[in-house]
Amino acid sequence: xxxxxxxxxxxxxxxxxxxxxxxxxxxxxxxxxxxxxxxxxxxxxxxxxxxxxxxxxxxxxxxxxxxxxxxxxxxxxxxxxxxxxxxxxxxxxxxxxxxxxxxxxxxxxxxxxxxxxxxxxxxxxxxxxxxxxxxxxxxxxxxxxxxxxxxxxxxxxxxxxxxxxxxxxxxxxxxxxxxxxxxxxxxxxxxxxxxxxxxxxxxxxxxxxxxxxxxxxxxxxxxxxxxxxxxxxxxxxxxxxxxxxxxxxxxxxxxxxxxxxxxxxxxxxxxxxxxxxxxxxxxxxxxxxxxxxxxxxxxxxxxxxxxxxxxxxxxxxxxxxxxxxxxxxxxxxxxxxxxxxxxxxxxxxxxxxxxxxxxxxxxxxxxxxxxxxxxxxxxxxxxxxxxxxxxxxxxxxxxxxxxxxxxxxxxxxxxxxxxxxxxxxxxxxxxxxxxxxxxxxxxxxxxxxxxxxxxxxxxxxxxxxxxxxxxxxxxxxxxxxxxxxxxxxxxxxxxxxxxxxxxxxxxx
Ligand code: GLU
Numbered sequence: 366x367x368x369x370x371x372x373x374x375x376x377x378x379x380x381x382x383x384x385x386x387x388x389x390x391x392x393x394x395x396x397x398x399x400x401x402x403x404x405x406x407x408x409x410x411x412x413x414x415x416x417x418x419x420x421x422x423x424x425x426x427x428x429x430x431x432x433x434x435x436x437x438x439x440x441x442x443x444x445x446x447x448x449x450x451x452x453x454x455x456x457x458x459x460x461x462x463x464x465x466x467x468x469x470x471x472x473x474x475x476x477x478x479x480x481x482x483x484x485x486x487x488x489x490x491x492x493x494x495x496x497x498x499x500x501x502x503x504x505x506x507x508x509x510x511x512x513x514x515x516x517x518x519x520x521x522x523x524x525x526x527x528x529x530x531x532x533x534x535x536x537x538x539x540x541x542x543x544x545x546x547x548x549x550x551x552x553x554x555x556x557x558x559x560x561x562x563x564x565x566x567x568x569x570x571x572x573x574x575x576x577x578x579x580x581x582x583x584x585x586x587x588x589x590x591x592x593x594x595x596x597x598x599x600x601x602x603x604x605x606x607x608x609x610x611x612x613x614x615x616x617x618x619x620x621x622x623x624x625x626x627x628x629x630x631x632x633x634x635x636x637x638x639x640x641x642x643x644x645x646x647x648x649x650x651x652x653x654x655x656x657x658x659x660x661x662x663x664x665x666x667x668x669x670x671x672x673x674x675x676x677x678x679x680x681x682x683x684x685x686x687x688x689x690x691x692x693x694x695x696x697x698x699x700x701x702x703x704x705x706x707x708x709x710x711x712x713x714x715x716x717x718x719x720x721x722x723x724x725x726x727x728x729x730x731x732x733x734x735x736x737x738x739x740x741x742x743x744x745x746x747x748x749x750x751x752x753x754x755x756x757x758x759x760x761x762x763x764x765x766x767x768x769x770x771x772x773x774x775x776x777x778x779x780x781x782x783x784x785x786x787x788x789x790x791x792x793x794x795x796x797x798x799x800x801x802x803x804x805x806x807x808x809x810x811x812x813x814x815x816x817x818x819x820x821x822x823x824x825x826x827x828x829x830x831x832x833x834x835x836x837x838x839x840x841x842x843x844x845x846x847x848x849x850x851x852x853x854x855x856x857x858x859x860x861x862x863x864x865x866x867x868x869x870x871x872x873x
Pocket of ligand 1: 377410570
């Protein structure tokens with residue numbers, strides 16, 4: 366059994382945008398598959414037709430393309446275990462439902478929704494199981510001829526799994542260890558509904574995991590309560606030998622307070638809970654995505670990898686390949702992981718610093734052009750080089766850097782009050798003359814000449830530089846002054862100095 370090739374799957378239901386927790390599940394499956402030389406299957410679990418949302422499948426695929434998480438097999442990837450969309454596997458499931466019925470491990474139930482509802486109001490905590498199934502209308506309580514006639518007449522029915530009480534079920538979980546559950550607490554779950562001729566999630570999930578030769582089931586903690594039933598189903602089919610090992614991943618929790626991370630937390634605190642922007646086809650509502658918010662896919666992957674797992678060292682920055690090397694599913698935490706979205710921003714900043722100026726400049730050049738500025742790529746790149754350590758997102762560059770490309774037309778009032786002294790106009794006029802006389806306008810060409818002039822005149826360096834900055838930038842912050850003047854060039858620098866002298870208070 367241990368020689369089986371590792372095969373894992375990511376099996377979303379196409380019910381809307383993929384939640385960021387689902388992305389983490391897929392990532393962990395991917396890492397596990399890669400590190401074991403195994404395969405990752407992409408399966409679509411769409412047996413609940415009421416919850417189907419058009420566009421969701423394409424959205425999910427696009428999310429993983431963006432993140433660089435690759436599948437080996439499945440919907441849109443092909444493979445020898447298809448079809449990979451459950452709605453295209455109806456006949457397969459029917460066969461397996463029949464197998465359980467023939468073996469007496471499942472039975473037909475004819476109780477109508479109304480009858481079940483009545484029972485629930487009559488009996489507190491009613492559960493359809495060994496203790497109650499004798500009181501219900503099913504093939505265990507009816508004569509064979511009677512229920513066969515019902516089916517022949519086209520009566521609606523469900524097929525229920527017959528859970529035998531008194532057993533201890535072991536769920537072999539790589540994170541949680543040997544989880545034991547008494548079969549008595551389980552109900553006789555519906556496996557199939559005649560109404561839509563479709564199996565329920567549980568049956569389809571197990572049959573597919575078996576047929577697709579899945580060796581490890583890595584999924585969210587919300588599926589842990591289903592796991593004992595899944596174990597029983599594997600046993601009922603006689604597939605014990607190929608029972609997958611489970612790993613139920615810790616929940617993603619709200620950034621503050623208690624409970625599960627929700628879309629509302631994102632709306633309230635201003636961070637996305639979806640990988641890509643999502644346009645809800647029913648409501649028209651648009652939800653923000655990590656991609657459109659300006660996150661780098663590598664940063665999102667790194668951030669998610671560390672939500673629920675840590676390497677046990679100080680290292681925080683991991684490429685996808687390093688994660689494949691280091692990730693260890695057995696070291697995932699059992700308790701929920703707080704969704705620290707600020708940490709996500711920090712990761713983006715760290716990736717920004719590590720990316721080449723070229724790469725950032727390519728993105729930023731488009732923003733510069735959109736703002737109506739015609740600049741060479743080399744000059745855009747120089748600005749990126751000077752400024753990228755100050756931001757976490759490329760989109761934050763423009764408001765901070767626009768002064769490189771567009772001269773300020775107004776000057777920050779507070780800075781003017783504080784930094785533009787009575788003598789500043791005079792000093793800047795002199796500085797303009799000094800700069801005019803410099804031939805080599807590089808940083809190295811300007812700096813010693815300006816410094817010497819400041820010293821000779823006995824001016825305070827701070828006074829000069831603050832006024833210089835205000836004139837060139839319009840505010841009191843920015844990179845080194847000579848970085849700026851060298852970038853602007855002699856003509857533009859002097860032009861800005863003169864404009865400031867005109868526009869700002871004259872003194873006396
Ligand atoms: N279709 C389930 C989901 O949407 C899959 C759960 C599982 O991985 O077994 O998450």
